Amino acid sequence: xxxxxxxxxxGRHTTDALADAAWERVVxxxxxxxxxxxxxxxxxxxxxxxxxxxxxxxxxATVREVLTLGAEAALASGxxxxxxxxDENGVTSLDPSGVVKGWAVDRAATLLHDLDxxxxxxxxxxxxxxxxxxxxxxxxxxxxxxxxxxxxxxGVLPVENGAVATSGTAxxxxxxxxxxxxxxxxxxxxxxxxxxSLTWADIDATAAYAQGIDAGLWLEGRPDRTALVVWHDGxxxxxxxxxxxxxx
Amino acid sequence: xKRIVLWLLSTLTAVVLLFGYHTSTAGPASTSxxxxxxxxxxxxxxxxxxxxxxxxxxxxxxxDTRWGPVQVAITVSDGKITDVTVPVYPNGNPKDQEINAYAxxxxxxxxxxxxxxxxxxxxxxxxxxxGYATSLQGALDEAGL
Numbered sequence: 001x002x003x004x005x006x007x008x009x010x011g012r013h014t015t016d017a018l019a020d021a022a023w024e025r026v027v028x029x030x031x032x033x034x035x036x037x038x039x040x041x042x043x044x045x046x047x048x049x050x051x052x053x054x055x056x057x058x059x060x061a062t063v064r065e066v067l068t069l070g071a072e073a074a075l076a077s078g079x080x081x082x083x084x085x086x087d088e089n090g091v092t093s094l095d096p097s098g099v100v101k102g103w104a105v106d107r108a109a110t111l112l113h114d115l116d117x118x119x120x121x122x123x124x125x126x127x128x129x130x131x132x133x134x135x136x137x138x139x140x141x142x143x144x145x146x147x148x149x150x151x152x153x154x155g156v157l158p159v160e161n162g163a164v165a166t167s168g169t170a171x172x173x174x175x176x177x178x179x180x181x182x183x184x185x186x187x188x189x190x191x192x193x194x195x196x197s198l199t200w201a202d203i204d205a206t207a208a209y210a211q212g213i214d215a216g217l218w219l220e221g222r223p224d225r226t227a228l229v230v231w232h233d234g235x236x237x238x239x240x241x242x243x244x245x246x247x248x
Numbered sequence: 249x250k251r252i253v254l255w256l257l258s259t260l261t262a263v264v265l266l267f268g269y270h271t272s273t274a275g276p277a278s279t280s281x282x283x284x285x286x287x288x289x290x291x292x293x294x295x296x297x298x299x300x301x302x303x304x305x306x307x308x309x310x311x312d313t314r315w316g317p318v319q320v321a322i323t324v325s326d327g328k329i330t331d332v333t334v335p336v337y338p339n340g341n342p343k344d345q346e347i348n349a350y351a352x353x354x355x356x357x358x359x360x361x362x363x364x365x366x367x368x369x370x371x372x373x374x375x376x377x378x379g380y381a382t383s384l385q386g387a388l389d390e391a392g393l
Binding site for chain 1: 370371
């Protein structure tokens with residue numbers, strides 16, 4: 001499984017050595033996350049945890065940080081989203097991919113903050129972090145693809161500072177299931193969530209999608225989110241909620 | 249300025265593309281490809297000149313994916329990509345066809361959108377695209393973009 005990672009830059013540092021060096025740090029940061037968390041790599045910490053070779057208490061600080069996020073996400077979604085999976089034989093395993101992608105891109109994006117007067121939009125597989133610091137610059141224009149026809153856009157979303165994540169099944173088949181039932185959700189085609197961090201935009205898009213027809217209702221209870229739910233029949237629901245002081 | 253890399257959750261990284269990127273602050277797009285090139289990327293210029301002035305088609309290397317080979321061709325006119333086609337793609341079973349029907353059109357659109365400036369990025373369900381990007385890199389190399 002490959003994710004195309006795209007970085008768009010504008011402003012002072014876009015083609016110079018500083019920009020190139022920052023891009024290399026971004027790529028290295030993503031590779032580092034891959035080495036630590038990939039369930040496809042036998043030598044990753046996650047694989048070692050799943051083989052019983054590494055106790056959770058002995059895992060690195062980054063792994064424990066991601067596991068904490070996973071626990072918060074499971075709690076917030078009533079268990080619809082969970083990094084722990086139990087198979088039909090009762091064997092529990094760790095698959096933090098649903099948290100790691102957003103978290104890793106958020107982490108990599110901070111490496112670009114050092115570039116003065118430079119805006120960027122860092123995208124990984126259709127989820128992105130946008131930053132605009134240049135005075136008078138236009139917002140980034142994020143096209144929202146139509147889950148019923150990926151050649152079409154549902155619309156264009158202007159984003160100055162924030163993160164956008166979309167969950168759906170259009171490109172990889174039914175890969176998302178409700179962790180409570182182990183079954184694909186019904187009635188829903190895609191969920192896009194915009195909020196401050198990609199970690200939470202990604203988690204919320206996935207968790208909302210997994211809840212099927214309850215997605216809109218659940219998103220109403222999440223703080224500081226803008227969300228678009230596309231239903232199976234092509235109708236849409238927009239959710240916008242106020243910031244809250246106490247939550248993720 | 250736009251850079252692309254494939255971040256693989258299964259194997260190590262392969263492709264780094266650097267696109268010229270037209271923005272209000274960056275001036276006219278100057279498209280170029282930077283190192284490192286893909287190992288084994290050896291695109292072939294088919295040179296199929298179409299009717300208009302300087303339009304030329306470049307075909308990337310056929311790249312194996314878990315579903316079968318993928319090959320990307322780009323048409324370049326006056327230094328800009330005007331069309332992206334996927335002449336070779338896996339279609340062995342219904343699942344493949346589903347993947348192709350969705351993944352390749354969105355990738356084609358993303359390639360064109362990245363240089364025409366109408367949108368900066370596209371948010372959508374995750375695309376499986378290693379073979380696409382690898383072959384695209386070969387075609388871009390060949391085109392000198």
